Amino acid sequence: MISKPTRYYGEVNIPEIKEPSYWSDNETDYEKVQNLVAGLPQQIISYAVIDGNTATPQFNTPDSGTELTDGKLAEKATYTDKAWFRFTRGLARSIIFDLKNISAITGYSFGFLKEDATAVRLPATVTIAASENGVEWQEICHITGVNSDKESDVVRITGNFDGTYRTRFVKIYIPVYSHVYMDEISIFGTKKVGEAKTIVPDPEKKENYPEKFASPDEFNNIHDVLLSYICHPNVVPISKDVYLPHVAYIEDGVIKDTLFDSFMFLPYVAFLHEGYKKKPLKKEDWQLYIDTQFVKNGNLDALEEAVGEVKAALGCDDYKVSLVFSILFPVSSQNEFGEIDGKMLDFSKLEDRKTAIKWLIDEQIRIFNEKGYKNTYIQGFYWFTEEIDYSDSQLLSLIDYTTKYVRSLGFITSWIPYYQASGFCDWQRLGFDLACYQPNYAFNYSIPDQRLFDAAETAKLLGMCIELEIGGSKPEDVDRLKKYYAAGAITGYMTEAVHMYYQGGVPGSIYNSYISKDSYLHSLYADTYKFMKGRFKPEISVTDKTIDCPPSGSVAGMLSVASENTPKSNNIVEPPKNGTVELKSDGSFIYTPANGFSGEDSFKAVVDFGYDISEPVKVTINVK
Numbered sequence: 001m002i003s004k005p006t007r008y009y010g011e012v013n014i015p016e017i018k019e020p021s022y023w024s025d026n027e028t029d030y031e032k033v034q035n036l037v038a039g040l041p042q043q044i045i046s047y048a049v050i051d052g053n054t055a056t057p058q059f060n061t062p063d064s065g066t067e068l069t070d071g072k073l074a075e076k077a078t079y080t081d082k083a084w085f086r087f088t089r090g091l092a093r094s095i096i097f098d099l100k101n102i103s104a105i106t107g108y109s110f111g112f113l114k115e116d117a118t119a120v121r122l123p124a125t126v127t128i129a130a131s132e133n134g135v136e137w138q139e140i141c142h143i144t145g146v147n148s149d150k151e152s153d154v155v156r157i158t159g160n161f162d163g164t165y166r167t168r169f170v171k172i173y174i175p176v177y178s179h180v181y182m183d184e185i186s187i188f189g190t191k192k193v194g195e196a197k198t199i200v201p202d203p204e205k206k207e208n209y210p211e212k213f214a215s216p217d218e219f220n221n222i223h224d225v226l227l228s229y230i231c232h233p234n235v236v237p238i239s240k241d242v243y244l245p246h247v248a249y250i251e252d253g254v255i256k257d258t259l260f261d262s263f264m265f266l267p268y269v270a271f272l273h274e275g276y277k278k279k280p281l282k283k284e285d286w287q288l289y290i291d292t293q294f295v296k297n298g299n300l301d302a303l304e305e306a307v308g309e310v311k312a313a314l315g316c317d318d319y320k321v322s323l324v325f326s327i328l329f330p331v332s333s334q335n336e337f338g339e340i341d342g343k344m345l346d347f348s349k350l351e352d353r354k355t356a357i358k359w360l361i362d363e364q365i366r367i368f369n370e371k372g373y374k375n376t377y378i379q380g381f382y383w384f385t386e387e388i389d390y391s392d393s394q395l396l397s398l399i400d401y402t403t404k405y406v407r408s409l410g411f412i413t414s415w416i417p418y419y420q421a422s423g424f425c426d427w428q429r430l431g432f433d434l435a436c437y438q439p440n441y442a443f444n445y446s447i448p449d450q451r452l453f454d455a456a457e458t459a460k461l462l463g464m465c466i467e468l469e470i471g472g473s474k475p476e477d478v479d480r481l482k483k484y485y486a487a488g489a490i491t492g493y494m495t496e497a498v499h500m501y502y503q504g505g506v507p508g509s510i511y512n513s514y515i516s517k518d519s520y521l522h523s524l525y526a527d528t529y530k531f532m533k534g535r536f537k538p539e540i541s542v543t544d545k546t547i548d549c550p551p552s553g554s555v556a557g558m559l560s561v562a563s564e565n566t567p568k569s570n571n572i573v574e575p576p577k578n579g580t581v582e583l584k585s586d587g588s589f590i591y592t593p594a595n596g597f598s599g600e601d602s603f604k605a606v607v608d609f610g611y612d613i614s615e616p617v618k619v620t621i622n623v624k
Helices: 240-247 283-293 300-314 350-371 395-408 424-430 450-462 475-491 509-515 519-532
Strands: 043-046 085-088 091-115 125-131 138-144 152-176 179-190 224-230 248-251 254-258 262-267 321-327 376-383 412-415 434-437 465-469 499-502 545-549 555-558 569-574 579-583 588-593 599-608 617-623
Touching: 085 152, 091 125, 138 152, 152 179, 224 283, 240 248, 240 300, 240 509, 248 300, 254 300, 262 376, 283 350, 300 321, 300 350, 300 376, 321 350, 350 376, 350 395, 376 395, 395 412, 395 424, 424 434, 424 450, 434 450, 450 465, 450 475, 465 475, 475 509, 475 519, 509 519, 545 555, 545 588, 569 579, 579 599, 588 599, 588 617
Parallel strands: 224 262, 224 499, 262 321, 321 376, 376 412, 412 434, 434 465, 465 499, 545 617
Antiparallel strands: 043 091, 085 179, 091 152, 091 179, 125 138, 125 152, 248 254, 555 588, 569 599, 579 588, 599 617
């Protein structure tokens, strides 16, 4: 099932340095302070896979691009300016320059774009390292606080190192979580080395990572969390009947078992955003969201009723499902949010943002308790942004306050960063109790299957769980969610990790598979159940077979392909040479030899299960 991405940037090729080389003191600019990387090519390292449509010049300028050292600065604070060298995702970049000879470097200058409307972010840090041989490196500068309060800005940072360093190779390391655009890199110094400091290689650093998925036993034994979207002007409240096949696994109208054991309530993105930009919502908007969550006979009321019906059907009187409520984001441009405790809140002020978040948390808990629900309980709260905007100078303090307050109430705070989102590696240091990693594989068919395995490896390394995603209800969408299930069985996240599920809304794609009359589309519902119970088996085995056929007749048979899952289609990949074969969707076939033929004939077929295709199975026919 695995189609692997190709390498986007070329292999880094640093020449072997046996003896240092120096500039001639006859050079006319030997003692001139200058930009030593002007006009030089660069080599680039990406620290995570670049795949799908991001593996294009539109999102990632090829390493052959000249924009970083051509001396041309961006004229406008917009992504369309042709001076920008583009980086998208890939976790981070190291940009390496070979100065050709040992030189003395003294300072730097970089230009970055910030454009909130297109999610072009400033890097949280910039690190500069130097090396005399390209093998042993010393970090000589670590830059933080790259920020701007403007929505669109060209930000230039310039500075001097703490001394003059002798070096031949320079490496600039920049975290890249969404988009980072640079127009120019300058490294200042002289060709004359003089009394420059000798590079002292840094000791090798070893990070300690959890190297295990976030598991149910760490979180009150929750396994499968459904993202339950609410608060959209064109979407009615979720009913009990819609929730029922999510709370229970139902076959032929009969409740057989439990299904989702946790439900996260969160607003549709359209409620919070206009494009990439967060809406500066007011208190009345937050109140609308709360009222919608607790609307009479719908949403949470309906879930409570559905769980009660499932409990009665299964005879599990003590069963409850857990709830995760959302924390809406206080946008800093909102300076008249509304009054709390008689004070008008201004979100340009950190303390006012804290006050609003505390009110939102407390209000949801208060109403939940007043409702007196018997079949649900609060597990925690969800921080509703999918990345960390390090240019918001208050954000880290705000998250720290929020997670500590939620923890003081006995609940957890969860976060669901998108694939390679800004800050996803720092989720524990930020204060979150649970982070769920989005592979974002479902929504773009150009992304190779390897994305699922890369995301699983990263999630396990960092102690995260995995989000399962589906982007629609077409057969191709079903294929891709089944690939999440297959990858989970192979990598271990099926049985070892907490899972969260995005199906586009409630009702959504999993619900649509439940009501579908198409056998393949409906099979997604059964496969979801098997996955949740740790019983999805992706293995497919084939057995070649030989059958006899009379010369003047036909013969019927069945492909010998073994799997516990529902096939999507069967396809002839090598037709018979001396006859015809009719292959049906259930794997049965009818072979008819050509008039007058006797002897051996054969054909080959494959069975497509959506998540994988079987090896060719050969059917040999002896016509005699």
